[in-house]
Amino acid sequence: xxxxxxxxxxxxxxxxxxxxxxxxxxxxxxxxxxxxxxxxxxxxxxxxxxxxxxxxxxxxxxxxxxxxxxxxxxxxxxxxxxxxxxxxxxxxxxxxxxxxxxxxxxxxxxxxxxxxxxxxxxxxxxxxxxxxxxxxxxxxxxxxxxxxxxxxxxxxxxxxxxxxxxxxxxxxxxxxxxxxxxxxxxxxxxxxxxxxxxxxxxxxxxxxxxxxxxxxxxxxxxxxxxxxxxxxxxxxxxxxxxxxxxxxxxxxxxxxxxxxxxxxxxxxxxxxxxxxxxxxxxxxxxxxxxxxxxxxxxxxxxxxxxxxxxxxxxxxxxxxxxxxxxxxxxxxxxxxxxxxxx
Amino acid sequence: xxxxxxxxxxxxxxxxxxxxxxxxxxxxxxxxxxxxxxxxxxxxxxxxxxxxxxxxxxxxxxxxxxxxxxxxxxxxxxxxxxxxxxxxxxxxxxxxxxxxxxxxxxxxxxxxxxxxxxxxxxxxxxxxxxxxxxxxxxxxxxxxxxxxxxxxxxxxxxxxxxxxxxxxxxxxxxxxxxxxxxxxxxxxxxxxxxxxxxxxxxxxxxxxxxxxxxxxxxxxxxxxxxxxxxxxxxxxxxxxxxxxxxxxxxxxxxxxxxxxxxxxxxxxxxxxxxxxxxxxxxxxxxxxxxxxxxxxxxxxxxxxxxxxxxxxxxxxxxxxxxxxxx
Numbered sequence: 001x002x003x004x005x006x007x008x009x010x011x012x013x014x015x016x017x018x019x020x021x022x023x024x025x026x027x028x029x030x031x032x033x034x035x036x037x038x039x040x041x042x043x044x045x046x047x048x049x050x051x052x053x054x055x056x057x058x059x060x061x062x063x064x065x066x067x068x069x070x071x072x073x074x075x076x077x078x079x080x081x082x083x084x085x086x087x088x089x090x091x092x093x094x095x096x097x098x099x100x101x102x103x104x105x106x107x108x109x110x111x112x113x114x115x116x117x118x119x120x121x122x123x124x125x126x127x128x129x130x131x132x133x134x135x136x137x138x139x140x141x142x143x144x145x146x147x148x149x150x151x152x153x154x155x156x157x158x159x160x161x162x163x164x165x166x167x168x169x170x171x172x173x174x175x176x177x178x179x180x181x182x183x184x185x186x187x188x189x190x191x192x193x194x195x196x197x198x199x200x201x202x203x204x205x206x207x208x209x210x211x212x213x214x215x216x217x218x219x220x221x222x223x224x225x226x227x228x229x230x231x232x233x234x235x236x237x238x239x240x241x242x243x244x245x246x247x248x249x250x251x252x253x254x255x256x257x258x259x260x261x262x263x264x265x266x267x268x269x270x271x272x273x274x275x276x277x278x279x280x281x282x283x284x285x286x287x288x289x290x291x292x293x294x295x296x297x298x299x300x301x302x303x304x305x306x307x308x309x310x311x312x313x314x315x316x317x318x319x320x321x322x323x324x325x326x327x328x329x330x331x332x333x334x335x336x337x338x339x340x341x342x
Numbered sequence: 343x344x345x346x347x348x349x350x351x352x353x354x355x356x357x358x359x360x361x362x363x364x365x366x367x368x369x370x371x372x373x374x375x376x377x378x379x380x381x382x383x384x385x386x387x388x389x390x391x392x393x394x395x396x397x398x399x400x401x402x403x404x405x406x407x408x409x410x411x412x413x414x415x416x417x418x419x420x421x422x423x424x425x426x427x428x429x430x431x432x433x434x435x436x437x438x439x440x441x442x443x444x445x446x447x448x449x450x451x452x453x454x455x456x457x458x459x460x461x462x463x464x465x466x467x468x469x470x471x472x473x474x475x476x477x478x479x480x481x482x483x484x485x486x487x488x489x490x491x492x493x494x495x496x497x498x499x500x501x502x503x504x505x506x507x508x509x510x511x512x513x514x515x516x517x518x519x520x521x522x523x524x525x526x527x528x529x530x531x532x533x534x535x536x537x538x539x540x541x542x543x544x545x546x547x548x549x550x551x552x553x554x555x556x557x558x559x560x561x562x563x564x565x566x567x568x569x570x571x572x573x574x575x576x577x578x579x580x581x582x583x584x585x586x587x588x589x590x591x592x593x594x595x596x597x598x599x600x601x602x603x604x605x606x607x608x609x610x611x612x613x614x615x616x617x618x619x620x621x622x623x624x625x626x627x628x629x630x631x632x633x634x635x636x637x638x639x640x641x642x643x644x645x646x647x648x649x650x651x652x653x654x655x656x657x658x659x660x661x662x663x664x665x666x667x668x
Contacts, residue, residue: 011357012417045535049383059419061385064350064358065377089376091357099466100359101373236418242354246418 002070002082003269005262006109009119010138011090012244014171014227016060018119019087020050021227021255022262023071030259031332033080038070057249063089066102073266075328083266086113093141111149114272115165115265118142118196122170122188122224123245125195126180127238133195136244143198151202163217165268166199167261168192168340173224174256175235175247185224189338192222196340204341216275219268221337223261229254260336267330274326277319284312343429343436343476347469348405349454350376350424351412353461361461362454364428365468366402374400374543375407375424381535385411385422387553394505394531395448396426397441397517398545403428404437406444408452409531425454427474436476438525442518443479445510483515488572491560493521499560499569501549505531508574512558513549 009015023046026035037043049060067087073080086109092102110116120137134140150164170192173185180188193200203220232251239245288308291301298305346364350372360372388394393410407426414421427444429437444451451474458464483489492501501516503509510530517526529537530551537550560570 011352012419041535041538045381052383056384058384058386059417061380061383061422062352062358062416062419064380064422065373067377067380089358091352091359094357095359099369101369102376104369105373244417246415248418 002084003114003266004084004112005115005117005265006086006113007117008088008093008106009090010093010136013090013119013121013137015087015119016063017227018169018171018258020046020060021258024050025255025259032076034074036072036074042069054253065089066105075325080325080329081270093138110145114269117167117169117261117265119169119171121172123172123175125191126176126188130194137195139196146199165265166220167265168222169261170222170224174226174228174230175233188224200340207341220340221264222340223257223337225258226256227253229256260333263329263333264337267326267333270322270326271330274319274322277315280315281312284308343433343474344471345427345429345474346471347454348426348428352416352421354416355462359466361458361464361466362469364403368401371401378536378539379409379424381539385420388531395445396529398527400545402431404431404434406441408448423455426452434525439478440476442481442514443477445514446479479518481515481518483511484575489516489519492516495560496548498563500563502555502561503551503558504555504574505551505553507577509551509558511575513551516549
């Protein structure tokens with residue numbers, strides 16, 4: 001099983017830095033969880049710019065184009081899942097699909113993704129007017145894409161596979177004004193919900209539905225993270241107009257909380273797989289019950305009953321196998337992430 | 343020679359985009375170049391005076407591009423520029439002869455950014471084709487033995503040079519060499535990831551100037567193993583105002599020479615290789631063949647159905663029960 005996780009967000013929001021820090025942290029393992037690239041060269045490609053960032057104290061060059069790599073997530077040397085990581089230049093969101101190959105691919109990637117990780121600059125959210133922050137984080141464009149490819153029931157499908165996990169990464173949290181950090185980032189969360197209100201409103205509406213499954217198809221959460229750690233970067237120029245604030249690294253970086261949004265995305269999608277399996281088990285049980293109602297039916301349909309019974313056992317075994325993996329991944333992340341809808 | 347311009351960079355308002363592109367350049371081609379050059383992490387090392395240089399065919403064009411740090415910043419990060427010129431594949435042989443001269447005069451010949459004015463106000467546009475005066479150049483290479491060697495082993499080996507003025511002289515010396523049967527393609531001031539990304543898109547280079555390479559030599563195309571060494575020319579100290587590779591490209595001191603004979607542009611088949619066959623000889627798809635076959639088969643009229651005869655049906659049933667056949 002391969003999950004597809006697409007990372008996107010506006011330009012200058014910190015996608016590349018986040019990716020580099022995440023892969024660096026997860027390459028050696030954290031809380032028993034570890035990421036391995038499909039080949040050694042892929043890992044090197046990510047680690048080299050991270051090294052330049054740590055030693056040379058230089059922000060990685062802004063991304064041009066699109067990048068896709070395959071990784072495997074392990075929990076204590078046990079394979080949990082393969083996942084395809086797709087990273088974009090921020091501008092791919094703001095360009096019509098017929099003007100850029102990246103934009104066209106981003107639309108396709110979102111359609112195919114199991115989970116999306118949206119990267120937004122917490123400092124911009126906190127320090128700019130809400131309407132400016134919306135434009136600079138591209139939150140309206142993000143909602144537009146998700147709405148077109150994932151939220152509309154006729155496109156996404158009403159079944160379990162129709163939903164998507166949304167993890168919102170709030171970068172540059174170390175630089176936030178103190179009032180936004182107070183009460184466990186309460187003010188930041190409030191303003192983020194305002195800036196990303198399109199996505200928040202959609203998830204909120206889904207939650208209100210009374211169907212047994214529908215409200216749970218869009219797990220959504222956010223978390224402030226820091227690539228450099230508190231006090232290790234300072235603002236050199238405040239943002240104005242189109243320009244975002246500039247930062248300078250003043251000490252060696254120490255990433256904080258970068259792995260949780262990623263684990264949240266993976267964990268919840270594994271959980272969706274388990275949900276599908278559970279639905280299958282329920283369905284098989286109902287069919288078995290119907291077939292075994294009287295002796296005559298049991299005699300006439302003995303073979304079918306045996307086959308269904310074997311299938312049910314198989315699905316249940318797969319479910320049992322998946323359970324500890326979900327616990328290992330989502331159990332860690334879901335404790336840390338904050339709900340997008342309070 | 344008809345050329346078109348290419349300029350790929352970003353402004354504060356607009357993320358990386360092809361502000362100017364040749365009319366026949368697809369979004370996919372832009373993406374190939376962007377994604378490949380995205381593998382350059384340390385763009386600050388590439389300056390306007392001594393940029394990375396690329397010459398390669400892609401889609402309908404052959405490109406000559408330079409890649410350097412614009413010194414502009416976005417959110418504190420270096421913004422790179424990829425710019426240059428492209429010619430339709432029909433002009434490829436002309437272009438190959440002009441490349442050494444264009445490299446030596448890259449400051450003017452490949453400068454597209456200056457022509458667009460304020461980038462913040464500039465909307466992406468298609469380049470008009472314009473005439474570029476044709477020049478060839480002779481490059482003064484101290485020892486030409488490596489050229490004899492390269493002509494003989496080009497199919498098996500690549501020429502590897504350092505990203506220095508000396509390396510550039512070796513590369514342009516090879517590009518100016520007329521014994522090669524087809525144009526040489528090159529990447530100068532690059533790394534393995536860029537080369538691999540271009541290779542994924544089907545672009546292969548004959549001469550590579552690695553940023554980290556210290557010496558020059560030949561390397562097997564197949565295994566990457568070193569198969570020969572070349573002495574790198576020492577550039578005169580007075581021409582190097584700053585330590586290499588920040589030196590200016592004019593250190594090459596090429597001598598412009600006229601083209602020996604005008605070469606008419608060649609009609610090439612459309613992209614994809616062989617020319618189209620006449621419509622009557624075109625291979626059919628499976629569905630087309632099936633349709634054609636069905637259309638050729640004579641349609642037999644259906645026999646009229648007999649009226650229902652209850653006695654006949656009863657007889658058939660009896661025959662079935664007793665097992666007798668007609």
